[in-house]
Amino acid sequence: MAAGKEIRGKIKSVENTKKITKAMEMVAASKMRKAQERMRAARPYSDKVRNIAANLGKANPEYTHxxxxxxxxxxxxxxxxxxxxxxxxxxxxxxxxxxxxxxxxxxxxxxxxxxxxxxxxxxxxxxxxxxxxxxxxxxxxxxxxxxxxxxxxxxxxxxxxxxxxxxxxxxxxxxxxxxxxxxxxxxxxxxxxxxxxxxx
CATH class of the missing domain: 3.40.1380.10 (ATP synthase, F1 complex, gamma subunit)
Incomplete structure (x- = not known):
């Protein structure tokens, strides 16, 4: 009986750990998705900054920053x-x-x-x-x-x-x-x- 009770306790413990791990996975996936969205949103800004800098360089070639x-x-x-x-x-x-x-x-x-x-x-x-x-x-x-x-x-x-x-x-x-x-x-x-x- 004691062995059966111990096994049931371990099964319950594993199930609880599984629930916690699943919740952590969902939180991590959500954070990852948001980070990817922010990164994709920032890339056009970065490209535009380079474009502006290049145009300024061509517009006034005698000026050296x-x-x-x-x-x-x-x-x-x-x-x-x-x-x-x-x-x-x-x-x-x-x-x-x-x-x-x-x-x-x-x-x-x-x-x-x-x-x-x-x-x-x-x-x-x-x-x-x-x-x-x-x-x-x-x-x-x-x-x-x-x-x-x-x-x-x-x-x-x-x-x-x-x-x-x-x-x-x-x-x-x-x-x-x-x-x-x-x-x-x-x-x-x-x-x-x-x-x-x-x-x-």
């Missing part, structure tokens, strides 16, 4: 975007591996690296490998606010405008679908009029 000027500073800036939490497969691992490769390239070329960490995982990783983190922001949640991002990122943008940094790179994970995300490292600064026109 500070972000388009080259300098010979021996410092490169990296904006590293990761999540605050784990349990997301290789998403953080892949982008941080790509960043590590880029940092090694810079070091081999005698270029110092300064980093801005967006997300707790990236911040922890950069601190562990001894990278110079000049600014960071974490705990942005599911809907990051621009006012929290501007300050940390502006540290590198200002350094570039002042000629203290010779290039700024953005590293992030590009979402393809739920099964595939690819790490990306793209150069933000210096801006290239030709590249802007090609992207537009």
């Amino acid at each position: 500070p972000f388009m000027k080259l300098n010979d500073a021996k410092v490169a800036g990296f904006i590293v975007v990761t999540t605050d939490k784990g349990l997301c497969g290789g998403m953080n691992t892949n982008v941080l591996r790509a960043v590590t490769g880029k940092l090694r390239e810079a070091q081999a070329a005698g270029v110092e690296s300064h980093a801005v960490a967006i997300g707790n995982k990236g911040l922890g990783f950069l601190n562990r490998i001894g990278a110079k983190v000049v600014s960071h922001v974490t705990q942005l949640g599911d809907t990051p606010h621009l006012d929290k991002l501007i300050g940390p990122v502006k540290v590198l943008l200002d350094a570039y405008a002042e000629g203290k940094v010779n290039a700024v790179y953005l590293s992030y994970t590009r979402f393809i679908n739920t099964m595939k995300q690819e790490p990306v490292i793209e150069q933000l600064l210096p801006l290239s009029a030709a590249k802007l026109q090609a992207d537009a």
Whole structure:
């Protein structure tokens, strides 16, 4: 009798766990769907900004914005975007591996690296490998606010405008679908009029 009661208790426990897991799955699916919708809504805005920048570059070719000027500073800036939490497969691992490769390239070329960490995982990783983190922001949640991002990122943008940094790179994970995300490292600064026109 005791064994039967124990088995029934375990069955009930498994059923309760199944209900909780199902509820968590539904919440996660809902959050994922909303995140995808926000991402799709933001992409046309990003494309339009590039288009406007390209048109401005063509309209007044004799004007050179500070972000388009080259300098010979021996410092490169990296904006590293990761999540605050784990349990997301290789998403953080892949982008941080790509960043590590880029940092090694810079070091081999005698270029110092300064980093801005967006997300707790990236911040922890950069601190562990001894990278110079000049600014960071974490705990942005599911809907990051621009006012929290501007300050940390502006540290590198200002350094570039002042000629203290010779290039700024953005590293992030590009979402393809739920099964595939690819790490990306793209150069933000210096801006290239030709590249802007090609992207537009």
